[in-house]
Amino acid sequence: MTRFIRTYLLAFACLCLVLGTGLAADENRTVVDSRGVAVQLPSEISRVVTISDGLVEGVMTVLGVQDKLVGVGSSCLQSNFNYTYPTVSGGNFTYADGMNPVLYLNPWISDLPLIADEGVNFEALAGLKPDVVIMRIGDCTFWTVDVKDENVQKSIDTIESLGIPLVVLYGPNCYDSPDIFRISDEIRIIGQVFGKEEKAEKMAEYLQAQVDLIKDRTQNVTDKDKPTVLIFGLSPSARKQGGAGVVFGTDTIESYLIEDLVHARNAYQDKGYFKVLSAEQVLALNPDVIVLATAAGYHPPRELYEAPYYQNLQDLDAVKNKRVLAMPWTPCNCVKRQEYPIDVMVIAKAAYPDKFKDIDLGQWLLDFYQNVYGVNQETAKKLRSAQWMDWAAEDATS
Missing domain, CATH: 3.40.50.1980 (Nitrogenase molybdenum iron protein domain)
Incomplete structure (x- = not known):
């Protein structure tokens, strides 16, 4: 009887070990980033810090996961811009309320902690307790055409030493031969991070299709x-x-x-x-x-x-x-x-x-914003204005 109990307990312990291993595996998943590094991520991501000028945050907006942002790495994402220009006649003209479309769609981003602009504040980054950091090399915070740049590598090593999962993206200027369609690879990786592969693929394909039309005509x-x-x-x-x-x-x-x-x-x-x-x-x-x-x-x-x-x-x-x-x-x-x-x-x-x-470039822009961001026509017009492209609509009517 004692031997039976021991055997039963041993079998139960083994079963728990197997189940525990399975559960642990289910709690993590792997995403291969632009470096070719397999990054282990938690299955549930609720806190994200980005070091990007808008690509990552824009894709997150399209995927519907922008509410997971808890910190950003570019002041340009958070700013409303105004410019005044002089003329030879002695007057001036002004452009007002220009901004990244991501900010127009998510105005609360202006209130998020800024953890990087000219260099990363690693203490502030760690204090946000992110589930993942997504860093884009080639953007202004880490502007370089050399992914082995010493400053870039030190920043990567420091973030990883904090025990924070880090997904690194390479912008299209980080390759020997520039290729704008590398952005599609970045979009797909972001989709994998959030388990939104289908939406990410749809976005990448739409962007490429707009350019393919131009290539075919010329x-x-x-x-x-x-x-x-x-x-x-x-x-x-x-x-x-x-x-x-x-x-x-x-x-x-x-x-x-x-x-x-x-x-x-x-x-x-x-x-x-x-x-x-x-x-x-x-x-x-x-x-x-x-x-x-x-x-x-x-x-x-x-x-x-x-x-x-x-x-x-x-x-x-x-x-x-x-x-x-x-x-x-x-x-x-x-x-x-x-x-x-x-x-x-x-x-x-x-x-x-x-x-x-x-x-008609003015209308084409509205279609573009509606298809990419899933917004209505009125919001698309606001995005066109935020990027100071209303001249395209004015040209069409002149």
Whole structure:
């Protein structure tokens, strides 16, 4: 009888061990991040800290899990921006209430703790007790094209030493060959973190489909018919250095948008990110088309046309022919985010107006916001305004 009891107890103990192991396994799951690291995550995630300029938070909003955010890593996500520009006539004009679409949709984000901006506050991060930290390399907090950058690696090691699960994403500028569709991989990883793979895949496919339409329309343009396009940042920092603005070389994601997706030609054929050029150098390039990018602020075409400090560029063909358009306001857009199809469409409309004359950019934007964020038309209009793209609707009615 005693032997029977011992055998029974031993069997029961083994069963408990097996069941306990199974339960422990069920409490965790594995996500492979951009590094190829298998990250163990709790099955239930309720507290998330992000170090990102909007991509991660935007995808979380689409997936419906943005309420899990307890801390963010970019002040640009939390800010409402206003800019005033002088004119040669002596007046001024203003752009007001510009912001990241994520903030417009989730205004409470402005009240979240900011744990990183110029470097990570590891003590503040640990104090938030996150279930997971999602860090995006290539964004402004960790702007680099080298994923082995010493500062990046130290930050990764420090966060992991705190015992906090860390999912690392690589932006499209972190690879030897820039490829905007790497963003789809990031979206899928975020979907896996929250168990929302199907929604994430749908989002990635929609974004890619918008760009595929552009690629298909322009893929047969011959080299001699390709206009030169300059993505130009009217950066005040560049002007302080004696330059006219910043440009993006052939090894950048911006050049990839021009040459590989829109099938035009980058007017700047050297290499480098945020290269400061003088007015003389820009005049020598004399691009057919100029597309103004976010660069230490928002820059509308009117600034290039009317600001006193740009009267030395009025002889540019793009200026004389009024072939200057602006990308959406994307604060701290050191690498592209989920709005990247808008950038590509703006470049395409500027480079090949005849090929895209059937697309009403103002309405296309509303459709884009509605499809990506699942909002109604009125909210889509507010998002268009928040990114200072209402000029597209005004152009359609003029």
